[in-house]
Amino acid sequence: MLEDLFKIVKTRxxxxxxxxxxxxxxxxxxxxxxxxxxxxxxxxxxxxxxKVCVGCSYHARLTASERLEIxxxxxxxxxxxADLQSVNPLGFAQYDAKLEELRKSTGLNDAVVTGECxxxxxxxxxxxxxSRFMMASMGSVVGEKIARLxxxxxxxxxxxxxxxxxxxxxxxxxxxxxxxxxKTSAAVARHSAKGLLYITVLTDPTTGGVTASFASLGDxxxxxxKVVVGFAGRRVIEGTIRQHLPDDFQSAEFLLEHxxxxxxxxxxxxxxxxxxxxxxxxxxxx
Amino acid sequence: xxxxKTPWERMxxxxxxxxPTINDYIPxxxxxxxxxxxxxxxxxxxxITGGIASFKGRPVTVIAQVKGRNINENxxxxxxxxxxxxxxxxxxxxxxxxxxxxxxxxxxxxxGAFCGVAAxxxxxxxxxxxxxxxxxxxxxxxISVVLGEGGSGGALALGVCDELAMLENALYSVISPRGxxxxxxxxxxxxxxxxxxxKITAEDLVGFGVVEAVIPEANGDAATGPEETAxxxxxxxxxxIEKLSKIDIxxxxxxxxxxxxxxxxxxxx
Ligand SMILES: [Zn+2]
Numbered sequence: 001m002l003e004d005l006f007k008i009v010k011t012r013x014x015x016x017x018x019x020x021x022x023x024x025x026x027x028x029x030x031x032x033x034x035x036x037x038x039x040x041x042x043x044x045x046x047x048x049x050x051k052v053c054v055g056c057s058y059h060a061r062l063t064a065s066e067r068l069e070i071x072x073x074x075x076x077x078x079x080x081x082a083d084l085q086s087v088n089p090l091g092f093a094q095y096d097a098k099l100e101e102l103r104k105s106t107g108l109n110d111a112v113v114t115g116e117c118x119x120x121x122x123x124x125x126x127x128x129x130x131s132r133f134m135m136a137s138m139g140s141v142v143g144e145k146i147a148r149l150x151x152x153x154x155x156x157x158x159x160x161x162x163x164x165x166x167x168x169x170x171x172x173x174x175x176x177x178x179x180x181x182x183k184t185s186a187a188v189a190r191h192s193a194k195g196l197l198y199i200t201v202l203t204d205p206t207t208g209g210v211t212a213s214f215a216s217l218g219d220x221x222x223x224x225x226k227v228v229v230g231f232a233g234r235r236v237i238e239g240t241i242r243q244h245l246p247d248d249f250q251s252a253e254f255l256l257e258h259x260x261x262x263x264x265x266x267x268x269x270x271x272x273x274x275x276x277x278x279x280x281x282x283x284x285x286x
Numbered sequence: 287x288x289x290x291k292t293p294w295e296r297m298x299x300x301x302x303x304x305x306p307t308i309n310d311y312i313p314x315x316x317x318x319x320x321x322x323x324x325x326x327x328x329x330x331x332x333x334i335t336g337g338i339a340s341f342k343g344r345p346v347t348v349i350a351q352v353k354g355r356n357i358n359e360n361x362x363x364x365x366x367x368x369x370x371x372x373x374x375x376x377x378x379x380x381x382x383x384x385x386x387x388x389x390x391x392x393x394x395x396x397x398g399a400f401c402g403v404a405a406x407x408x409x410x411x412x413x414x415x416x417x418x419x420x421x422x423x424x425x426x427x428x429i430s431v432v433l434g435e436g437g438s439g440g441a442l443a444l445g446v447c448d449e450l451a452m453l454e455n456a457l458y459s460v461i462s463p464r465g466x467x468x469x470x471x472x473x474x475x476x477x478x479x480x481x482x483x484x485k486i487t488a489e490d491l492v493g494f495g496v497v498e499a500v501i502p503e504a505n506g507d508a509a510t511g512p513e514e515t516a517x518x519x520x521x522x523x524x525x526x527i528e529k530l531s532k533i534d535i536x537x538x539x540x541x542x543x544x545x546x547x548x549x550x551x552x553x554x555x
Contacts, residue, residue: 081554089494089551090485093470140550147547169438169460171469174484175496178460179549181439182446185418186546193423209460211411212399212439217419231411231439232401240402250406260409 034058036226036247050267052225059224059267061204063106064113064130067163071271072117072126079115081148086110086141088172095172098134106132110141111166114149116158120275122282125153127162131205135167138210142170143180146214150187150198159197159278164215168208181213188217197281199274202229202252202261216260220277222270223252223261289454289489289506293481296455297463300434304509306516308335308350308393308433314516315523316341319348322379324371328408331372333364333400334444336379341391342524347383349376349444350393353434366435367400370413373443377417384426389527392430392444397462399440414443421446422542427530429523431501432456432488448530448542451499451522452488453508453515458496459486495549499526 032046032053033039039055046053050070051060062070068077085103088095103109111133117126127149129136136142146162153160170177188198200218204227211231223229230250238245248254255261265273291299299305312319316339323330336349351368354360376392383390399410421428428447436445436458452458461469463481468474491497501522504511530538 083555085553087551087553090483092483140552144550144552171461171466171484173551174460175458175486175491176494176549176551178438178442179496179546181415181442182418182422182546183549185415186422186446186543189419189422190543192419209439212414212443213418214415216409216412216415230406231399231414232406236401237403237406245403249403258407258409260412 032060034060052267056226057266058226059204061131061165063132064108064128067128067203068113068117068126070267071119071128071163071274073119073121077115077117077126079113080152081114081145082109084109084141084145086139086173089140089176090172090174092172092174098172102133106130108133110139110145111136112142112145114145116156119161119271119278122275122278123158124274124278125149125156125158125160127160129163129165129203129210131165131167134170136165136210137167137170137177138180138184138213139170139173139177140180143177143183146180146184147187150184150191154191154194154196157194157196159199159281160191161199161201161274161278162214162218163201163203164206164210165203166206166208166210166215168210178209181209184214185217188214192217192219197278199277201265201270201274202255203227205229207231207233221261222263222265222273223255224270225252225264225266227252229255229261289487289500291455291506293457293463293484293487294478296457296487297481299455299507299509300457302509303355305353305434306508306512307353307355308395309352310512311393311433311516311519312339312348312350314513315339315520316346316348317343323375325374325378327374328371331364331369331375332362333366333368333396334372334376336375338388341527342520344527345386345388346527347379347388347390348393349379349390351396351441351444353395364400366396367398368396368440368443369400369402369405370408370410373399373413373417376444377420380421380424380428384424387426389427389429389531390424390447391523392428392447393433394430394436394441394444394458395433396437396440397435398437399443414439417443418446422546423539425535425539427527427533427538428542429526429530431519431522432458437462446542446546448538448545449498449526450496451501451526452491452497453501453519454488454503455507456488457486458488458491459484
């Protein structure tokens with residue numbers, strides 16, 4: 001059952017959606033096919049819509065830099081701890097090579113970017129996870145950067161906003177990766193004890209050990225529409241009960257319905273929502 | 287005493303049905319045990335037992351994952367795989383222990399938190415996260431002991447403590463060797479190899495600074511002598527409660543925070 005911490009849900013529906021008009025010969029990198037509803041959009045239109053599906057409003061994955069671009073005020077972002085790099089504490093086969101390859105292809109050192117910025121003038125500490133880097137699994141570097149983010153924010157009396165995404169713990173770092181769940185949750189607790197605000201924004205997909213630690217601990221928990229959020233892998237559960245689960249199982253809307261998210265907020269309203277909520281927690285208030 | 291067994295040999299020992307469970311140890315460790323039920327929110331989870339016990343004349347709170355010895359017992363305790371209400375019961379009892387200034391003793395023995403529809407609907411992720419967040423600040427000593435299987439987040443939810451001990455054959459891992467093998471090589475049958483790679487024995491975990499103590503088992507296998515093994519656990523608990531109870535609570539909470547804060551291996555600059 002533990003393997004569920006690592007399973008990523010790739011599709012929401014039983015059948016892979018068919019690409020309509022697939023006979024038309026357009027290079028696939030010019031098209032976006034929605035994994036939820038199967039709608040096909042031109043890449044250009046999809047980018048212009050901030051990577052939101054016009055068919056079903058599924059909020060597709062963003063890179064950390066794309067997220068910062070649409071979230072932080074221009075030129076306001078200052079990065080923390082950019083040079084932290086994963087090592088291979090267990091001597092796990094192929095882990096070094098994988099890290100090296102991903103550093104090259106993503107330009108990132110690991111799966112989270114942290115720092116400080118303003119959002120419509122409101123200052124906050126911010127963390128953004130990037131699912132391109134080993135499915136944003138949490139090893140020592142992710143754990144350490146998140147812990148430092150909360151410690152620094154506590155020192156500077158800043159609110160924290162984290163855009164979560166993760167496949168879970170990073171198996172290649174063994175028990176050390178599991179302990180990052182306790183380490184990050186402890187850092188959240190210390191920040192919280194100072195009366196400071198923490199807002200979680202759950203993005204696609206947030207699962208496993210990250211769901212079971214800092215992603216679920218926000219004072220306010222926001223989810224983007226149609227994203228996958230859960231603890232266990234969907235296919236594992238389906239395998240156990242031998243039944244197909246409804247498409248909205250473990251979606252943002254499922255979380256809202258069961259009381260585990262405060263609100264579902266679209267990308268077009270995210271900056272406004274975050275900055276207002278932060279302002280409502282300052283002395284100046286609304 | 288050096289345990290020469292391979293991770294796989296230990297895995298076979300802890301999976302045997304003769305392996306003593308918390309139900310064997312409770313009467314051997316405590317003079318009295320009053321079991322308490324329910325999370326006061328949804329229900330009672332039989333995969334976790336909890337209550338108040340008398341340990342060498344001292345009141346303690348006990349929180350433990352329950353394994354069965356046969357299919358009926360295992361059905362009743364869901365194979366020691368807790369639902370969210372189990373973790374929430376654990377938190378309720380830890381808060382109660384804090385109020386009455388008694389130490390909390392957690393016993394870990396689970397393949398993992400249960401993965402199912404109801405567990406997701408009731409917030410399995412949130413329940414585990416909440417325990418990690420809250421236990422780090424509980425103002426009373428907490429000691430956790432891994433009796434057999436320490437399965438991932440479902441084990442860690444009872445593992446935020448001042449001192450963590452493992453029985454000598456116990457294993458504690460982020461993923462089952464089987465799960466690791468099927469992800470890595472798409473071949474679950476290579477679980478023996480994965481068990482070696484994952485570094486999951488008590489000695490490995492002492493090396494990583496995750497575990498503070500290894501408790502010897504009777505003749506190298508607890509099943510050969512539950513009484514003698516219980517006596518070893520009892521001696522460890524007695525000594526550790528004595529030690530932790532003398533520490534100023536704010537210092538204890540700082541060192542609990544730092545125990546987890548310092549775990550991590552990375553390069554910088
Ligand atoms: Zn769509």
